[in-house]
Amino acid sequence: MRTDKAPGLDVTEDGFLGGQLRLRQLKSGHRAGHDAMLLASATPARPGDRVADFGAGVGAAGLAVAKRVTDVDLVLVEIDATLASLARENAAANAIAAEVIVLDVESAAGAFAAAGLRPDSVDAVLMNPPFNDPARHRISPDKARETAHVASATTLENWIHAARRLLKPKGMLTLIWRADGIxxxxxxxERGFGSLQILPVHADVTAPAIRVLIRAVKGGRAPTQIRAALLLNDESGLPNKQVQEVLAGKGILPLAMP
Incomplete structure (x- = not known):
């Protein structure tokens, strides 16, 4: 990790995917980590697909998808102009073509269309929405961190509604959420999606799930499937080999497979 000073910003440069992806991000506030990489590795995409990353931050998850799948048409949607600027820098620094749009995911359809995101125009959406319950978690005094982490009563519903509007028929949504909010x-x-595949994520074999990764198909009708749990640490307490390969950019999770 290298710490740099950008004009008016205190940022670090960090390596992801075993160093294949280098990201500049704010030293304080919300920072990309394992959740973003797990989300990227669970996102199905093919060359030529138009892929939208909602709440992209500095671009971590979306850029990781583009590193894995060549020639995706990537759109990074982020409400915070400072993070969006860093996302543009990160895309350029990693030689990844990406459009970065400063937009609230909860905006109306007209705002999306004005930004070039029309209904039924995207093949895949990935998202890591704010998911902390303000009634159960201490709210950060850092406003940007609060925006990235704390959900309102309508956050999830509104984000999924935006994805449903944007996706083509049979387009796929992939998201990560806290397990106790499944x-x-x-x-x-239930409104507009089906063919769900659910991947519980556990810290270890003895612990309850801490996250769920979910893939859903717009208009899908296949039965819901619950995949074998993903353990971050194996039975001996050591980092899980599969997870380490995913984080090193050498593997994908089952949800990303056809």
Whole structure:
């Protein structure tokens, strides 16, 4: 990790995917980590697909997808202009073509269309929405960090609605959410999505799931599948080999497979 000073910003440059992806991000506030890389490795995409990353931050998840799948038409959607600027820098520094749009994911359809994101125009959406419940988590005094982490009562529903509007028929949504909120996700996905695949993520074999990765198909009708759990650490307490390969950019998760 290298710490740099950009004009008016205190940023670090960090390596992801075993150093294949270098990202500049703010030293304080929300920072990309394992969640973003797991989300990217669970996102199905093919060359030529138009892929939108909602709440992209500095571009971590979307750029990781583009590193894995060549020639995707990548759009990074981020409400914070400072993070969006860093996302543009990161795309250029990693030689990845990406359009970066400063936009609130909860905006109306007209705002999306004005930014070039028309209904039924995208093959895949990935998202890591703010998911902390303000009633159960101490709110950060850092406003940007609060925006990135804390969900309102309508955040999830509105983000999924935006994805449903934007996706083509049979387009795929991939998201990561806290495991204890899975009921909220399933309820929000009932409107317009099906063919769900759910991947629980556990810290280790003895712990309850801490995250769920979910892939859903717009208009899908296949039965829901719950995949074998992903353990971040194996039975001996050591880092799981599969997870380490994913984080090193050498593997993908089952949700990304056809």
């Amino acid at each position: 009921a909220e996700v399933l309820a929000a996905l």
